[in-house]
Amino acid sequence: MKSQKFWAWLVFALGAAYFIIPLAATFEFSLRMRRGEYSFDAYASVFSDPQFAASFTYSVIVGLFTIVVGILVVVPAVYFVRLRMPWLRPFMEFVTLLPLVIPALVLVYGYIRLYGSSSLIPFTGSVFGTNILLTCAYVTLAMPYMYRAVDNGMRTIDIGTLTEAAQIMGANQLQIIGKIILPNILVAILSGAFLTFAIVIGEFTIASLLNRPAFGPYLVGIGTNRAYEPAALAIISFIITWGAMGMINVLGRFAPRTSARTD
Amino acid sequence: MPAFLEVQNLVKSFGSNTVVKGVNFAFDKGEFISLLGPSGCGKTTILRMIAGFERPTSGAIRVDGDDITHLKPNQRKLGMVFQAYALFPNMTVGENIAFGLKIAGMPADQRRARVDEMLKLIGLPGFEKRYPYEMSGGQQQRVALARAIAPKPRLLLLDEPLSALDAKIRVSLREEIRAIQRDLGITTVFVTHDQEEAMSISDRIVVMNAGNIEQLGAAHDIYNRPATRFVATFVGQLNTLPAGLLPGATGERAIRPELISLAPRPETDLTLTGTIADLHFLGSVQRLRVDVGGTLLNIDTFNNQTKPLQRGDTVTLHLAQKDLLTLGA
Ligand SMILES: Nc1ncnc2c1ncn2[C@@H]1O[C@H](COP(=O)(O)OP(=O)(O)O)[C@@H](O)[C@H]1O
Ligand SMILES: [Mg+2]
Numbered sequence: 001m002k003s004q005k006f007w008a009w010l011v012f013a014l015g016a017a018y019f020i021i022p023l024a025a026t027f028e029f030s031l032r033m034r035r036g037e038y039s040f041d042a043y044a045s046v047f048s049d050p051q052f053a054a055s056f057t058y059s060v061i062v063g064l065f066t067i068v069v070g071i072l073v074v075v076p077a078v079y080f081v082r083l084r085m086p087w088l089r090p091f092m093e094f095v096t097l098l099p100l101v102i103p104a105l106v107l108v109y110g111y112i113r114l115y116g117s118s119s120l121i122p123f124t125g126s127v128f129g130t131n132i133l134l135t136c137a138y139v140t141l142a143m144p145y146m147y148r149a150v151d152n153g154m155r156t157i158d159i160g161t162l163t164e165a166a167q168i169m170g171a172n173q174l175q176i177i178g179k180i181i182l183p184n185i186l187v188a189i190l191s192g193a194f195l196t197f198a199i200v201i202g203e204f205t206i207a208s209l210l211n212r213p214a215f216g217p218y219l220v221g222i223g224t225n226r227a228y229e230p231a232a233l234a235i236i237s238f239i240i241t242w243g244a245m246g247m248i249n250v251l252g253r254f255a256p257r258t259s260a261r262t263d
Numbered sequence: 264m265p266a267f268l269e270v271q272n273l274v275k276s277f278g279s280n281t282v283v284k285g286v287n288f289a290f291d292k293g294e295f296i297s298l299l300g301p302s303g304c305g306k307t308t309i310l311r312m313i314a315g316f317e318r319p320t321s322g323a324i325r326v327d328g329d330d331i332t333h334l335k336p337n338q339r340k341l342g343m344v345f346q347a348y349a350l351f352p353n354m355t356v357g358e359n360i361a362f363g364l365k366i367a368g369m370p371a372d373q374r375r376a377r378v379d380e381m382l383k384l385i386g387l388p389g390f391e392k393r394y395p396y397e398m399s400g401g402q403q404q405r406v407a408l409a410r411a412i413a414p415k416p417r418l419l420l421l422d423e424p425l426s427a428l429d430a431k432i433r434v435s436l437r438e439e440i441r442a443i444q445r446d447l448g449i450t451t452v453f454v455t456h457d458q459e460e461a462m463s464i465s466d467r468i469v470v471m472n473a474g475n476i477e478q479l480g481a482a483h484d485i486y487n488r489p490a491t492r493f494v495a496t497f498v499g500q501l502n503t504l505p506a507g508l509l510p511g512a513t514g515e516r517a518i519r520p521e522l523i524s525l526a527p528r529p530e531t532d533l534t535l536t537g538t539i540a541d542l543h544f545l546g547s548v549q550r551l552r553v554d555v556g557g558t559l560l561n562i563d564t565f566n567n568q569t570k571p572l573q574r575g576d577t578v579t580l581h582l583a584q585k586d587l588l589t590l591g592a
């Protein structure tokens with residue numbers, strides 16, 4: 001018993017070290033901007049750069065739009081497939097996995113070919129059009145996570161019977177999705193939303209190829225031009241991402257509770 | 264008086280599988296009707312067609328003179344209670360009960376009054392702030408009943424509403440449902456596979472088998488004058504007496520266990536002799552299993568024996584010619 005526990009702890013410690021040592025080293029390095037003593041100068045330098053605020057704000061806004069569009073696409077799709085076309089589910093599973101299999105580079109080159117300024121629908125011809133295209137690309141990138149989060153949420157409630165219970169009391173489809181389905185899977189949706197947010201904040205390939213001033217390209221640009229700021233930025237984006245993940249955990253406590261009892 | 268709920272030549276097929284095969288019935292306002300039959304006989308399918316969740320392959324459904332066959336469920340003004348309660352988990356008890364009222368556009372103060380009235384009716388006053396997961400199954404199902412009847416539906420439909428509950432609550436809740444139904448005079452269709460449940464609460468029972476109606480009538484008629492062999496065997500206990508067991512009988516006959524007694528009664532005119540193969544003391548009733556020439560008969564007698572019976576005792580059974588059932592097809 002004792003030795004088993006020892007080995008379990010050892011494996012855990014090795015795994016944790018794998019993540020923590022580089023992180024700690026990065027953090028330590030980010031504090032060494034001032035010669036001879038530790039300081040937060042690198043962080044001050046990052047925060048005082050107007051580019052930082054601008055690119056971060058841009059990515060947050062794109063992230064919010066991505067979440068809204070993702071929810072509007074995924075929730076009704078998952079709901080109707082589960083309710084009316086359950087035989088389509090394996091196909092949905094497959095399609096929503098594609099963004100994990102197809103490199104973002106392929107996706108964005110496809111976009112540039114399809115929506116380039118010389119094409120029939122020249123999305124990339126204007127800044128606004130390119131922003132829309134970027135949002136659509138992010139909806140696609142986040143699809144595997146959003147789909148699974150929402151699908152899991154709907155698995156925990158009996159959407160068929162709840163739908164019928166609402167219908168017989170006079171509710172229409174919109175009222176059912178808005179008043180019954182959405183509130184009951186809100187926690188699942190939010191966890192999908194935080195994952196989406198984490199993806200959008202760090203994404204580089206698509207934003208850079210579409211030439212948008214997003215946070216990802218800014219990070220990379222800083223990384224090639226400065227010494228201490230990249231380390232500070234790495235720590236900051238790590239905190240943002242893990243903050244988003246932590247929120248998912250906190251929200252899990254508010255998930256709807258099952259009430260199946262026989263007494 | 265025209266019928267309040269009328270179902271005409273109702274047929275439902277799933278692909279090539281016809282599960283409801285031309286069902287007809289008509290019921291009056293305020294009746295409590297049970298659809299009774301074994302699992303898979305099409306009871307739920309009929310109820311779901313009345314509710315509008317399944318589209319009939321052919322036939323018509325009328326409520327209070329309106330043809331509702333092709334209406335959407337949310338246009339029918341019906342109430343339904345499901346086996347799994349199906350309360351909305353994100354809403355409190357009060358919000359659940361008010362849901363249909365809100366959809367119908369009732370003002371908030373009237374809604375509150377109606378919710379209070381419903382909570383009193385189901386014996387859960389003061390529970391409006393609770394969430395479903397904080398309540399027992401029986402309480403949840405009572406809330407589901409209140410939610411269904413709050414908007415004053417034209418029909419109340421219940422699909423095995425007690426099946427998910429423990430035996431004790433099942434009995435008390437079915438009495439409560441019946442009392443509330445009688446109080447409000449609401450026409451009710453109750454689906455169950457439990458013949459005791461159906462007999463104890465219904466005005467009339469539709470006994471079904473394999474998509475057809477076998478018999479339609481009051482519990483008393485169905486029990487005492489079963490129309491078919493299926494009804495006779497499905498509803499209540501039955502002893503079959505093979506041809507030759509009874510003197511003078513040409514074919515097979517059947518008799519209910521409580522119509523065989525160990526002592527003569529004024530109406531008894533037949534006797535059989537056998538030995539007790541088994542006996543169960545159930546309190547007010549004693550159930551005997553008597554071997555009569557190789558045929559085992561179940562006999563229910565009231566607990567009024569002066570000397571206790573023993574396995575192996577020889578007994579004389581008394582029965583009346585008029586109580587014998589001839590089973591048809
Ligand atoms: N949606 C459906 N698709 C195919 N077959 C169904 C469907 N619903 C019910 N059935 C079949 O119809 C028959 C009757 O079902 P049901 O009405 O639920 O029976 P009951 O409620 O009497 O137990 C069953 O054989 C069942 O398998
Ligand atoms: Mg059923």
